[in-house]
Amino acid sequence: MRQIAVLTDSTSDISKELRDEFGLDYLKMAVTVDGKEYPASLDYEQYTPSWIYGEMRKGTRVKTVQVTVEEFTKKFTEYLEKGMDIVYVACSSALSGSYNTGRVVAEELLPNYPDAKIACVDARNSSMGEGFLAIEASNLAKEGKSVEEIVATLENDRDYYHQWCATETLTYLARAGRVAAGKAFFGNMLGMKPILISNLKGENFAIKKVRGRKSSIEELANEVANNIVDPENQMIAVLHADDESAANMLKEAILAKVNVKGVYMGIIGPIIGASVGPGTVVAYFKGKKLEL
């Protein structure tokens, strides 16, 4: 039986530790800061997260580049050559074109590998929402599930991964065209924190706003508690964009309300970070089926 490689991309914000633990690889996107392009590495070899968020705070425009055809061709070929099938867990197609590019490249390559399969799955989520789906894929592959079985499970389970995110502002998301929000979320609103979920379509959806940092963190913890299912048996993720103390506060607030198996603490990577902006804090977990 052919082995299955599970790939994801730079938006999954999945740490080296987790990638090693679950045998995952990822396709690199890129960021341009002040016109200069850098690979969107999740291991930060060329710059620190603080540097990139610092630039954003200074007003430097940070743009993102989706996974290129070249990157897809290189990585897909690498695993196909090893005789493996591929499951690519892609960033929400509502946020990135990578999912589509991946499918196009797969169709280009597959005629050369008649026995191989490449499945691209739209995570309809990003960051660790996407990361958790990739971990699930890896576990299914280990259990010996087929590519088709894995895809079917992921396409069902993606409706159960929750994102509860508080940003400083919607300015970055709006500028990047990556948010669905009514006009209630714009304008001069000092101290107001928009709360974003990832909806069934995989869009960042501004669902409410909360006044003040502490209150917004408390609100996120409440939503985790209200929506989580089977907390004792799952790891959840808390990530931040250059605001570690907020992430720690959120972790403590969640633990005060629910007994989870554990919390992966992490950093929102450069791609998602460029969209949500510095000061963002977010929790990902598996819970009730999404309603929106």
Add this chain to the structure above:
Amino acid sequence: MEIRKIDGALLNDLFKAGLGNLKLQEQTINELNVFPVPDGDTGSNMRMTVENGVKNAPETENVGEFATAFARGVLLGARGNSGVITSQYFKGISLVLKDHETVTIREFADALVQGYKTAYKAVVTPTEGTILTVCREAIELTYEKVTDDMDLEALIKLWLVQAKKSLEETPEKLAVLKEAGVVDSGGAGLIAIFEGFLRYLGGEIFETDISSSEHGPTQVKMVSKDIFNADSVMQFGYCTEFILQLQNSKCNPAEFDIDEFIAFLETIGNSIVALKDEDIVKVHVHSFEPWRVFQKAQQYGELVTLKAENMDIQNAQTEAEKKAKKAAQHKAIAYVAVCQGEGIIELYKSLGCDIVVNGGQTMNTSTEEFVEAFKELNADNIIVFPNNKNIVMAAEQARDIYKDAKVHVVKTGSVAQGYFALSMMDVDETDVETQLETIQSGIENVTTVSTTRSIRDTSVNGVVCKENEPISIVDHTLVAADSSVIDSTMKAIATVEDIDDKEVIVIFKGQGVSEDDANELQSVINAKYPCAEVGTIDGQQDVYDFILGIC
């Protein structure tokens, strides 16, 4: 003159005189201010309140008819708490007079009794030592002395003696008055009105200003037959204006008597403004016979410019425009706020307020202004942000009068509270109960710190301040004074309960301070309260150098 019967025409003259005397004392009354904050506008508020009654009063001999219409006008013009109480006082008076052709002095005294009773009822928790006490005690102590052959002048004189005594005692009844060393301003205003009555009865005549709005040049428009046609009956006449060059060939320009000319205009028109400057005469008059106005003018010279506009058409057009505009904008919920300062007004508009009425501390919005604002809207519900405790009553009166929408007055006590309430809500929400809940949660726990300048040397709550010195108020209590605006503000912030746990501090920068001052305040706050997120908005308000919303 001995008067034992009061009719509508007399009451009209009395109120004109009352207004005239109130105007003379307006400034003095404004200065009778308990609080060192320059919101000393009781005189102006009462003047504008009574003025609206006089302006809208009908020419009628019937005292009941007059009093009812007058009281209605006063109610619509009511500004500030004293204004609102005054309007209720006159309403009470009108309740007694309403079914009478004329009244006796005793009946008039009965009306004054009903006046204070109605005024008391209008206030949720009546405070003694205010205009309420003055209007009550004045007639209580006078009433037993009223005789059947007493004339009006004697009644008013007695009333004034008691009223002044009562006014002098107000500081004994209200500690804030005593501390500030002043008597109650509303009571003083009421006395000024009654003094005007007495001066009229003594034979004095007060000039009443005739003001008119300036009309700019109007665009020539095609007149629709719907507006004015063969069957129309003219209602408003012509707005007639001209500039007359007096001619030596026709008269002696130096001797041309403008008052005589005005007297003529009064026979055929109203809203008269007429001025003479050397040999030029400028006239504005509303008349049904403009040709007679021009004809008369030509007896003295030639017209340099002239125009006569059909005001029925003007009126119909503005009404039609208003209507069309209104129909286009039906909303489930519309928002009206009272704010002062260009930056703040812009901010409120950007957050979804449909109408921002310019007003606040020194210019209390009247009931009528609220009603006018409501009329411009086409909504099932109207939510009002008064942003000042002195405006709440006027807003609530407007709410009670207005029938075309359900009006909700939320109790925002400052522009900062209003700002937080607005920024919490979603303008697209259509369920009014949900929206009101959101707004309420936005107001809760918001503390307002305002810094202004003391208008005189004084001491309040043990805080001693010099004239023009920065003083800071937390919500409604003066807590700090300092020679520096920054230090005064910081002292006040330090007194806010649980200040170290506060998350957001918004600074509205006023006109009176520089950008550097605002930056300095922000960085000082940042350094002292690192947990709070601090931001500055250029509010451009007057009176307050800084207004801070803390929550």
